[in-house]
Amino acid sequence: MRTIRRAVVAAIVAVVAMLSLTVPASAVTGGEPDGNRHPNVGLILFYQPDGRFRCSATLISPTVLLTAAHCTQGTLGKTLVTFTSVIAENPPSPFPAAADPSKGYTAQELAKAGYLSGTAHTHPDYSDFTDRNNWNDVGVVVLDSPVSGITPAKTASGRYLDQYKQPLLNKTLFTFVGYGTEVRKPDSGPQKPQPMSYPLLRRFATSPGQKLTDQILQANGNPNDTRGTGGTCFGDSGGPVFLNNYVVAVTSYGLTENCRYIGGYQRIEIPVVEKWLATFA
Numbered sequence: 001m002r003t004i005r006r007a008v009v010a011a012i013v014a015v016v017a018m019l020s021l022t023v024p025a026s027a028v029t030g031g032e033p034d035g036n037r038h039p040n041v042g043l044i045l046f047y048q049p050d051g052r053f054r055c056s057a058t059l060i061s062p063t064v065l066l067t068a069a070h071c072t073q074g075t076l077g078k079t080l081v082t083f084t085s086v087i088a089e090n091p092p093s094p095f096p097a098a099a100d101p102s103k104g105y106t107a108q109e110l111a112k113a114g115y116l117s118g119t120a121h122t123h124p125d126y127s128d129f130t131d132r133n134n135w136n137d138v139g140v141v142v143l144d145s146p147v148s149g150i151t152p153a154k155t156a157s158g159r160y161l162d163q164y165k166q167p168l169l170n171k172t173l174f175t176f177v178g179y180g181t182e183v184r185k186p187d188s189g190p191q192k193p194q195p196m197s198y199p200l201l202r203r204f205a206t207s208p209g210q211k212l213t214d215q216i217l218q219a220n221g222n223p224n225d226t227r228g229t230g231g232t233c234f235g236d237s238g239g240p241v242f243l244n245n246y247v248v249a250v251t252s253y254g255l256t257e258n259c260r261y262i263g264g265y266q267r268i269e270i271p272v273v274e275k276w277l278a279t280f281a
Helices: 107-111 160-164 271-278
Strands: 006-011 012-017 041-048 049-063 064-068 076-083 086-088 115-120 137-142 173-178 181-182 194-196 203-212 216-220 241-245 248-256 262-267
Touching: 049 160, 049 173, 049 248, 064 248, 076 107, 076 137, 107 115, 160 203, 160 241, 160 248, 173 216, 173 248, 216 248
Parallel strands: 006 248
Antiparallel strands: 006 012, 041 049, 041 076, 049 064, 064 137, 076 115, 115 137, 173 203, 173 241, 181 194, 203 216, 216 262, 241 248, 248 262
């Protein structure tokens, strides 16, 4: 199973690979295990024509999960959903394989395996990383049955982040949550820190803001930055960015392959996103 992460290098936008652009995103780098701090953040697993992928998502109503467009575009069949905090300390993962990968999961096989299922939808104006002014990297998964026992997260509105422009932005810590890869030294071989797929669990980290545009929030995800604890990496794609207990953005891309620099996050409190999300309320 691969993970999705996208990264933007210089001014060139290209899709490279998928737990998150010019490299897709990704897993929390640094930070710490989430435990039950954010029970409304889940992992989604799905098939696309070129394989099976995972991303992160946030429950924003009993039937709707918020995620990234690159985690929903081209989904075959149903999307698997789980809110389990610790999925696997070591391989293999417990996730079932689709009986027919060319058609993706069915609701019946996911229910039999004990998982929730839903249908993926992609923002109609998603630019697939080709237009920075119309990024719109937002998607949702509409569950086949409502979730009970989990309080949905609150989403920000009305261009909430505009009040945090520089110099305040650089002094503001955002919280990132997801099921992405952890960057650490491997157990054997060359000891250069690198993204590791296991343990597979929900993590969270904090990072200071770095730049704000009409569509994108960028944050400094360097775990050595004393102002925060880390950032996002492969597998965190679609996961939430929290500020003052509101979801203000979702993980979209990163600028490096080792997830130790700037991360990019799609704003969700802007009109073009708000209006679309309202159609799923």
